Amino acid sequence: MPSIANHLPPVPPESEPRTRYSTGATSFLVLVPDAYGDALDELATGDMAPDFLRDVVLPHRLLSSADCLEVYREMFRDRVEQLLALRMPAVHELTGPERFHALVVEYVATHPAGSEDLARVGEAFPRFLASARELEPAHRTWIAELARLECAITRCAAARPAKELDEEELAQFTLLDWEFARFEPAPGLELLAFDHAVDDAYSRWLHEGALRVPRRRPQYVAVLRQGSQVQRAPMTRRAWNLLRALCDGRALATAVVDEFEPVERSAVERRVRTWLHAWITNGFFQTVHAS
Secondary structure: OOOOHHHOOOOOOOOOOOOOOOHHHHHHHHHOOHHHHHHHHHHHHOOOHHHHHHHHOOOOOOOOHHHHHHHHHHHHHHHHHHHHHHHOHHHHHHHOHHHHHHHHHHHHHHOOOOOOOHHHOOOOHHHHHOOOOOOOOOOHHHHHHHHHHHHHHHHHHHOOOOOOOOHHHHHOOOHHHHHOOEEEEOOOOEEEEEOOOHHHHHHHHHHHOOOOOOOOOOEEEEEEEEOOEEEEEEEOHHHHHHHHHHHOOOOHHHHHHHHOOHHHHHHHHHHHHHHHHHHHHOOOEEEEEOO
């Protein structure tokens, strides 16, 4: 951004109000992506620049308001890079520090933060990676899926623990109650569907320290919190579809009818009972509502 130091009036004395604008105006200038750079350049050289920039970003005795703003924006990018590297250590290791830095610079420049809450700044980063120019086209999809997995793990770790279900109350459910029961998912539970076996690749990275290109085959994973630990539960497509239907508020009987053909239902009854028992005992749900 060009300097406008020659156009700035003297710094007001401490007795004068330090700013006529809210801190939201400063946040906007810091968080705004570089896609709006032309508008900011016009602002910096326009008639209102001396008043607006000085009142939003106070100049330093060695730096103009525009220079101070650029420092703030660089500090913001650095902080975003640190946070994303902590949330996605596998992606950071895979891409390497230099390429990861370039990815974050482009991400911040092209994606408005939308919030001063840094915890939400990187929510769109996996989608950005799916078309990032810094990545080889053949690897973009699975790297973006790996980022989705790591982001889900981070969100799950920050979720509040689910309360334990009352086993005595569940034991009193009748068959009709179970058929029309509705399930409330535990806080932090996320269901992820991938085109690559990224959970397998992530597991190998955790245990062996090596991240290899995953096989191109669908993989279905649930991420959930158990106590102070975050667990990943791979499952079949049908189990995942049924669990997603239950988490979306469908009654158990309706979800089963929608997922399985009539000729299959008697054969899968035991399988569904096994899935349901595992989901309940492992904390996938925080509430089960009877019919």
